[in-house]
Amino acid sequence: MDVLGTVRKWLDERIGLHGLVEFMEHKKVPQHRYSHWYFFGGMTLFLFGVQVLTGILLLLYYRPSPNEAYESVEYIMTQVRFGWLIRSIHSWSANLMILTASVHMFSVFFLKAYRKPRELTWLSGMLLLFLLLGFGFSGYLLPWNTLSFFATKVGTDIAGQVPVIGKWISVFLRGGEDVTGATLTRFFGFHVAVLPGIATALVALHVLLVQRFGMSVPPSVEAEWEARPSERREMRFFPNFLLRELMAWYVALAILGGLAAFKPWELGTKADAFASAPPGIRPEWYFMFMFQTLKMIPPKIWIFDGELLGVLGFNAAFVVWVLLPFFDRGPGGRAQRWVTGAGVFALGYVVVMTVYAYFAK
Amino acid sequence: MVCRGAKNALIMVALSCCLFLLAAPGLPAQAKNSCINCHGLFDPPLGINAEEFAGSIHAQKGLLCTSCHGGDSSSDDMTQAMGKAAGFRGHIERAQIPALCGKCHSDAAYMRGFNPSVRTDQLSQYQTSVHGKMLAKGNSHVAVCIDCHTTHNIHPPNDPRSSVYPANVARTCARCHANAEYMKDYKIPTNQFALYSTSVHHEALAVRGDLSAPTCSTCHGSHGAAPPGVASVERVCSTCHVFQQQLFDSGPHKAAFGAMGFPGCITCHSNHAIQHPSDGSIGTGNTAFCVRCHVEGDAGYTAAAGMHAGLVKLDGEIQRSEEILKRAQVSGVEVGQTAMALTEAQDDLTKARVAIHSARPDAVDQNIQAGLKVTDKTWQAGLAAMKELKYRRQGLVASIVAIVLVLIALAFLIRKIEAPKPGETK
Structure with a gap:
């Protein structure tokens, strides 16, 4: 017997590997004209893995204090072998992960994959997306450069606009009245301990729920299959779907490598708390649609503060968005048309405002 | 209804009086300045801009028209206010101006009451200047205090409104020194301001806003203004x-x-x-x-x-x-x-x-x-x-x-x- 076979037998006798492989071989994935959207969830999971791995490597050298943070990242990028690659991949992977997670969310939304009994899968996914945004916001400050320092000031200022609890949120996030070294250590704690802990548990729950209910088939395909059962197509999860997923992961890896080599993530200049904010301060691209909206809202709308109304509006919109599946009353109904319309509007708004933000003066 | 309105009005008046009394100790006592009543209405040269004067450093420190011109500004009777008995001087001749200003500004004990670190050597410096020397010889066309500092609209030199604020000094000097007609008797060039405006010093001061950059008075002195001689040029430049x-x-x-x-x-x-x-x-x-x-x-x-x-x-x-x-x-x-x-x-x-x-x-x-x-x-x-x-x-x-x-x-x-x-x- 070969070595691999021996190891496999050894494991099989102890953890029932055979049963697991058999289970995966029996697990089926629907095969239809929208199947390719399924890959974005897996790609997001892959990029999450890349983040964990590169994040751990960065932790070996990063020092979370205002006097050392910038220098330690500079050290990683110039002195540590392949440090530049690891840091660039970590930054690019974070952005790609938010992109793939957003694509995954909108594909789930428009393919109606949130329908009963998958509402909890949608909710856990939405929570994960918010966590990813939290990862992005907290990680942005860690290099302690000028851009991130002032963007964090603006970001926490906006959080402070929330009525009643805004001030408390702002002080809690900053670790005081202003963005200081206390904010840096706090964000570091969120970024490497609090958020990963919650995210890992939520990823496990999300994957478990996907496993429990299987892949959702879009209503239009489901109707076609019911009308013509002979057209129903499925593929085995293992190895057929998994090999395709693997191909998607490799494509993501190639994109990451290309971005890291041709457009390494810049470090910028070290933050100076006493300097005035440089022109052109703006957040990461995934917050740009909100940033642009808040910029465009007039300072006063009737007797209310414009920015406050904007912040409240976004909070309300996010709550509605998360709860949209519960308004969907099934195929053909008026409610479903409204929900789909809201989705089209949301997607259009986010895309248009993001693009506009980069072209607006 | 009327009764209630009157009651409210009385309460308001009483409150106003209380507030005034509370605020009063913090304000400088303002003596009556009846001169403004008429001279605030006249056109120049007899007229003055009452608002400008009120904003000047002299008015801010409690000085009145009478501080320079004499007379009694507490009287509304013109003959009494501008009477000889009240020491009224009226128009002050240009030749007398440095001495008049120096009466206070050279009095260290008096000036200490306003600003303990203020300099009091302006008059003695002026007397060593080309301006001062020519004035002493009877040439009243040369600059006296009011030509640089203005008359009734005087501000401290660190006030951007002041004609001697660093960024304004060159323009103030240029009022005479760039006026070829006015300077024709003195046989000196009148292109200094035009030349200075092209210089690196002007660029630093006017464009970059560096108030420590040199202007006319930095090299020539202010009250003791004179051209630096050949021997002292190097020492002047080396101050920076x-x-x-x-x-x-x-x-x-x-x-x-x-x-x-x-x-x-x-x-x-x-x-x-x-x-x-x-x-x-x-x-x-x-x-x-x-x-x-x-x-x-x-x-x-x-x-x-x-x-x-x-x-x-x-x-x-x-x-x-x-x-x-x-x-x-x-x-x-x-x-x-x-x-x-x-x-x-x-x-x-x-x-x-x-x-x-x-x-x-x-x-x-x-x-x-x-x-x-x-x-x-x-x-x-x-x-x-x-x-x-x-x-x-x-x-x-x-x-x-x-x-x-x-x-x-x-x-x-x-x-x-x-x-x-x-x-x-x-």
Whole structure:
């Protein structure tokens, strides 16, 4: 017997590997004209893995204090072998992960994959997306450069606009009245301990729920299959779907490598708390649609503060968005048309405002 | 209803009185100034702008019209207010103005009550100035206090509204000194302001807002205004340009300029229209100052050419390093530390440019060589960065090739797995 076979037998006798492989071989994935959207969830999971791995490597050298943070990242990028690659991949992977997670969310939304009994899968996914945004916001400050320092000031200022609890949120996030070294250590704690802990548990729950209910088939395909059962197509999860997923992961890896080599993530200049904010301060691209909206809202709308109304509006919109599946009353109904319309509007708004933000003066 | 309104009005009045009484101790006591009643309505020269006067430093400190003009401003009776018995002086002759202002401004004990650190030597300084000396000789056209400080709208010199605020001084002097008609009897140029407006000093003060940059009074003095003589030019410039003066004094030009009666710094740099010097200011080119005295073949000519070559070489090396580091940075290779090191070479270049004032090639070369050592290292670091960039891109190409091969292998594997087995229909 070969070595691999021996190891496999050894494991099989102890953890029932055979049963697991058999289970995966029996697990089926629907095969239809929208199947390719399924890959974005897996790609997001892959990029999450890349983040964990590169994040751990960065932790070996990063020092979370205002006097050392910038220098330690500079050290990683110039002195540590392949440090530049690891840091660039970590930054690019974070952005790609938010992109793939957003694509995954909108594909789930428009393919109606949130329908009963998958509402909890949608909710856990939405929570994960918010966590990813939290990862992005907290990680942005860690290099302690000028851009991130002032963007964090603006970001926490906006959080402070929330009525009643805004001030408390702002002080809690900053670790005081202003963005200081206390904010840096706090964000570091969120970024490497609090958020990963919650995210890992939520990823496990999300994957478990996907496993429990299987892949959702879009209503239009489901109707076609019911009308013509002979057209129903499925593929085995293992190895057929998994090999395709693997191909998607490799494509993501190639994109990451290309971005890291041709457009390494810049470090910028070290933050100076006493300097005035440089022109052109703006957040990461995934917050740009909100940033642009808040910029465009007039300072006063009737007797209310414009920015406050904007912040409240976004909070309300996010709550509605998360709860949209519960308004969907099934195929053909008026409610479903409204929900789909809201989705089209949301997607259009986010895309248009993001693009506009980069072209607006 | 009426009764209730009256009651409310009474309460308001009572509250207002209380507030006034509470606020009153914090306000300076304002004596009656009846002069304004009439002179606030007149046109000049008898009229004054009451609002402007109220904002002036004198009014702010509680001074009245009577402080300068005499009289009794507490009386509404014109004959009493402007009567001789009340010491009314009326119009003050120009020749009397410095003494009148000096009555308070030269009284240290009196002025201490307003500002303990205020200077009180203005009158004595003025008496040593060209203005003061000519006034003493009976020329009342020369500047007296009010020509620079204005009459009723006087502000402290650190107030941007003041005519003697650093950024306003040159324009204030130019009111007379750029007026060819007014200055025709004095046989002095009137283009100083036009020349100064093109200078590096004006650019620093007016464009960059550097209030410490020189204006007319910085070199000529304010109350003691006079042209710096040939002997004192160098000392005037060195109040700011300390190193340049020390180096000049240590070099051969000091004695040579003295022997020829050249006025130090301005021999090369001129006076009012001082431009930012360039590396072309030294050497043997068309823009070089040196060729005004030195001719081909003399030692100074050779030294100037050598110093110019050194500056140009170091400047070129710095630019070469900057260019390669910029390319590396734009391409994503972190070169922040090397760029920081390159600032040392920039410092050496600055030191070499300052050392030019010694006119000693060895002193200049010492800084040039130190800078070249730095640029050699930064250039090597730039080359290494470009090599690293090439290595990264080659690595990427190798990785992409490997990934594509894996993708092809996976595609074949999937095809093989999904191929219909013999006897099986798809």
